Amino acid sequence: MNTPVTVDYAALLETAIEEARTGLSEGGVPIGAALFRRDGRLLGRGRNRRVQEGDPSIHGETDAFRKAGRQRSYRDTIMVTTLAPCWYCSGLVRQFGIGTVVVGESQTFQGGMDWLQSLGVKVVDLHSQACIDLLGDFIARHPEIWNEDIGED
Numbered sequence: 001m002n003t004p005v006t007v008d009y010a011a012l013l014e015t016a017i018e019e020a021r022t023g024l025s026e027g028g029v030p031i032g033a034a035l036f037r038r039d040g041r042l043l044g045r046g047r048n049r050r051v052q053e054g055d056p057s058i059h060g061e062t063d064a065f066r067k068a069g070r071q072r073s074y075r076d077t078i079m080v081t082t083l084a085p086c087w088y089c090s091g092l093v094r095q096f097g098i099g100t101v102v103v104g105e106s107q108t109f110q111g112g113m114d115w116l117q118s119l120g121v122k123v124v125d126l127h128s129q130a131c132i133d134l135l136g137d138f139i140a141r142h143p144e145i146w147n148e149d150i151g152e153d
């Protein structure tokens, strides 16, 4: 049996929020993410860079995932993201068997949260007002960029 480990998810979220703020300062969509070990060790961090790089496949989660490099197993990892993962990133969680997903908020966008939960992934929603405000302000100013991000016409 694994020993239970107490991790402060809100503290982990701070890393993702920092990434989101960096993205905003670059003119990008303010969504950040970070991949951690179950004990809270950081493996990789990243942010949505679709605008910056002109690459629609760079979401916060995929960026953090790539920065983390190859891992033997993802069961004991935690994907922390400022916003509920889209279908593409939910697919990544499913594909690699990431055990836990912590989201800053799911009010703006629900993504694949229910689907992940139904697959046995532990999903934690921190209902962070900071995350809601960060993205909400951006969407109000750039609705067309946001719609492109989530694949809405």
Ligand SMILES: [Zn+2]
Residues within 6 Å of the ligand: 059, 060, 061, 085, 086, 087, 088, 089, 090
């Ligand atoms: Zn995504």
